[in-house]
Amino acid sequence: xxxxxxxxxxxxxxxxxxxxxxxxxxxxxxxxxxxxxxxxxxxxxxxxxxxxxxxxxxxxxxxxxxxxxxxxxxxxxxxxxxxxxxxxxxxxxxxxxxxxxxxxxxxxxxxxxxxxxxxxxxxxxxxxxxxxxxxxxxxxxxxxxxxxxxxxxxxxxxxxxxxxxxxxxxxxxxxxxxxxxxxxxxxxxxxxxxxxxxxxxxxxxxxxxxxxxxxxxxxxxxxxxxxxxxx
Amino acid sequence: xxxxxxxxxxxxxxxxxxxxxxxxxxxxxxxxxxxxxxxxxxxxxxxxxxxxxxxxxxxxxxxxxxxxxxxxxxxxxxxxxxxxxxxxxxxxxxxxxxxxxxxxxxxxxxxxxxxxxxxxxxxxxxxxxxxxxxxxxxxxxxxxxxxxxxxxxxxxxxxxxxxxxxxxxxxxxxxxxxxxxxxxxxxxxxxxxxxxxxxxxxxxxxxxxxxxxxxxxxxxxxxxxx
Numbered sequence: 001x002x003x004x005x006x007x008x009x010x011x012x013x014x015x016x017x018x019x020x021x022x023x024x025x026x027x028x029x030x031x032x033x034x035x036x037x038x039x040x041x042x043x044x045x046x047x048x049x050x051x052x053x054x055x056x057x058x059x060x061x062x063x064x065x066x067x068x069x070x071x072x073x074x075x076x077x078x079x080x081x082x083x084x085x086x087x088x089x090x091x092x093x094x095x096x097x098x099x100x101x102x103x104x105x106x107x108x109x110x111x112x113x114x115x116x117x118x119x120x121x122x123x124x125x126x127x128x129x130x131x132x133x134x135x136x137x138x139x140x141x142x143x144x145x146x147x148x149x150x151x152x153x154x155x156x157x158x159x160x161x162x163x164x165x166x167x168x169x170x171x172x173x174x175x176x177x178x179x180x181x182x183x184x185x186x187x188x189x190x191x192x193x194x195x196x197x198x199x200x201x202x203x204x205x206x207x208x209x210x211x212x213x214x215x216x217x218x219x220x221x222x223x224x225x226x227x228x229x230x231x
Numbered sequence: 232x233x234x235x236x237x238x239x240x241x242x243x244x245x246x247x248x249x250x251x252x253x254x255x256x257x258x259x260x261x262x263x264x265x266x267x268x269x270x271x272x273x274x275x276x277x278x279x280x281x282x283x284x285x286x287x288x289x290x291x292x293x294x295x296x297x298x299x300x301x302x303x304x305x306x307x308x309x310x311x312x313x314x315x316x317x318x319x320x321x322x323x324x325x326x327x328x329x330x331x332x333x334x335x336x337x338x339x340x341x342x343x344x345x346x347x348x349x350x351x352x353x354x355x356x357x358x359x360x361x362x363x364x365x366x367x368x369x370x371x372x373x374x375x376x377x378x379x380x381x382x383x384x385x386x387x388x389x390x391x392x393x394x395x396x397x398x399x400x401x402x403x404x405x406x407x408x409x410x411x412x413x414x415x416x417x418x419x420x421x422x423x424x425x426x427x428x429x430x431x432x433x434x435x436x437x438x439x440x441x442x443x444x445x446x447x448x449x450x451x452x453x454x455x456x457x
Contacts, residue, residue, distance in 0.1 A: 007381035010241045011314065013440040029445055031412070032397045033438060036390035036429070040412055076412075090380070090397075092445040094313060113449070224453045 001119060001150065005097050009158045012097040013090040016117065018080030025124075026089050026117040028074040035085035041077040075124075089117055091154035098159045098176075098214065102147025107180035112139025113220075114153045114176045122149035135186045136205050137173040137221050144180060153177055157218030168207045173219040179211030232256050232342055234373060240315040240381050245339065247297075247306040254372070255296040256306060257347075258340035262295075264307040269300045296343065308340050310377020317382050317437055319374040319400060321345045328434065330403040333366040333376055336443075337399045342372030367403070376400050380441030391430045396442035402434035 001024060002017040013032060016024050028042070078087045091097070097116060102108060109127065118124065123146045133139055145151050153159075155176045162168060164182060171189075178184070184205045207213050233248040244264060247256050255273075266272070273296045297306050310316060316339065322329035338347060348367045368374050378399050385391060387405060395409065407428045430436060 007240070007383070007440050011380035011440045013381070013383065031394055032440065032442075033385065033391065033393045036392060038392075088383075090440050090442075092442065092449040094380070094441065220450075220453070224450060227450065228454045 003099060003150070003152075005099065009096045010094055011090075012095065012154070013088055014097050014099070014117070014152060015086055015088050016078075017086050018078070018084050020080050020082055020084045022080040022084070023120050024078050024087065024117055025075050025120060025122075026078060026087070027091075027115055028076055030089045030091060030116055031076065031078070032088040032090050034078065034087040037081050037083055038085040038087060039079045039081055041079070042074055043077055044074060077120075089152070091116055093154075093156040093220070095155040095157050095216065095218070096159045097152055097154050099150060099152050102145065102149055102151055104148040106147040108145050108151060108177050109180045110143040110145060110153055110177045111136075111175050112141060114155070115143050115145075116154045117152040118145060119149035119151075122147060122151055132184070132186055135172065135203055136175065136184070137219075138175050153214075155214075155216035155218075156220050156223070157216045159214055159216055161212050161214050164207045164209065164211055164213055166208070166210075168213065170205050170207065170213065170215060171219070172203050172205055173221045174215050174217075175205060176214040176216045178207065178213040182207050182209045182211040182213060184208070232373065234318055234375065236316055236318070242309075242313050243316040243377075244307055244309045245316055245318075245375050247308065247340070249297065249299045249304045249306060251299045251301050251304075253299065255298045255343040256340055257343050257345075258295050258297065258306075258308050259338060260293045260295060261311070262308040262339050263297075264309050265305075266297065266307065267305040269302055270304040270306055271298050271300050272296070273298075308375065310337075310339050310379075312377070312379040312441075312443060314378040314380050314439060314441065315382045316375055316377045317399075319368065319376060321368045321374050322371050323369045324371065327403040329371075331368045331374065331400050332403060333368060333374075333400045334398045335365060337376045337378065338366055339375040339377045341368065341374040344370050344372040345374050346370040347374075376437070378437070378439035378441075379443050379446070380439045383438050383440060385436045385438060386434075387430050387436060388433050389431070391436070392427050393430065393436060393438055394442065395426050395428055396444050397438045397440070398428060399437040399439050401430065401436040404434040405430045405432045405436065407431070 005014045007013050125144045127142045127144045129142050184207045187206050189204045235246040237244045274293050276293050319331050346369045350367045407430045409426050412427045
């Protein structure tokens with residue numbers, strides 16, 4: 001599989017070239033074009049190792065996610081077929097696409113809506129983010145992607161990696177992905193109730209440990225608030 | 232008219248320079264951003280039926296005609312969403328390759344010598360979200376189209392598949408058929424791809440890298456009910 005990203009950073013689109021027999025998995029609805037002769041198959045994103053019970057759990061999670069919002073939970077498998085082909089993918093919002101090679105066993109946590117595509121060896125699993133996830137405005141579910149393979153994820157605005165060594169504070173709504181070795185806590189931005197209400201920063205996430213957190217330069221909640229006021 | 236595309240590609244503006252005595256520039260209502268004092272603007276619907284037809288095709292009932300009252304007049308026009316714009320060369324004298332189909336909502340402006348006609352996309356067009364009606368540009372002159380996101384040209388030879396929400400314009404040498412993205416019930420319901428256009432023949436397609444409907448579906452549900 002070869003890939004090239006064009007029209008970044010604002011309106012990025014990724015072209016994925018598949019050899020005969022190769023497959024790429026993509027978020028439902030992200031396909032822009034594909035060459036003739038490719039086959040598309042829709043599958044529930046239940047994770048590679050999921051058995052019958054795993055599939056049932058995945059279906060239950062799908063229903064919950066439908067109400068909570070975030071990724072569509074269904075993924076499309078594009079097959080190169082006999083001649084190979086090219087499929088182009090783009091996210092819904094204005095922003096960038098990041099492509100990362102995950103080593104065997106390397107895990108990256110993606111926030112709701114950040115997953116775009118991956119090679120078939122990447123295992124995708126839903127992780128319940130709970131109250132912390134909701135307060136972080138990153139969705140109640142995270143997608144945990146485990147290597148080896150290529151992972152593509154997208155942002156609202158530009159994506160930039162920040163190396164965390166000890167502790168790092170990020171405004172909620174700006175997190176795209178983070179190494180699963182990192183942990184985070186929800187805090188008040190300015191300390192105490194006053195800091196939370198008056199600073200305009202509300203809640204922040206404090207990451208702890210060693211690893212990388214990928215941030216986006218814009219915030220979907222801020223966009224939604226701004227448009228809502230226009231009405 | 233001479234067109235310069237400024238501020239490309241994220242938020243493109245078309246600077247149209249019109250000389251006195253040149254054919255008027257016809258623009259979609261609301262597309263004008265600014266104009267020099269020597270521009271004369273005239274609003275018309277081109278007749279009731281034409282106006283009604285335009286409304287069905289996702290364009291406005293009225294269009295505005297701009298001319299120069301003396302010297303070089305400057306008119307700035309743009310599309311409403313963040314994105315790029317392109318100039319299509321329309322020339323019916325050159326055959327089907329000189330005529331373009333334009334997705335509803337993508338038309339911004341053209342020289343008055345270009346005829347914009349609403350064509351029914353059929354029943355399938357209505358259900359596909361691709362719009363009931365597409366526009367056909369014929370005649371001779373320049374036509375400006377606007378996109379959501381970046382514009383990517385695709386030169387088709389044989390066969391090619393495009394999601395209908397990403398279509399901007401295509402040469403009329405191409406035939407297309409609207410089909411479901413994948414086979415079967417699951418694919419139709421869950422793939423999120425809905426309808427795709429399968430093009431055959433030889434010609435150019437302009438696609439946009441973002442999909443307004445998908446954007447609305449992402450942002451809309453997050454907004455508080457009014």
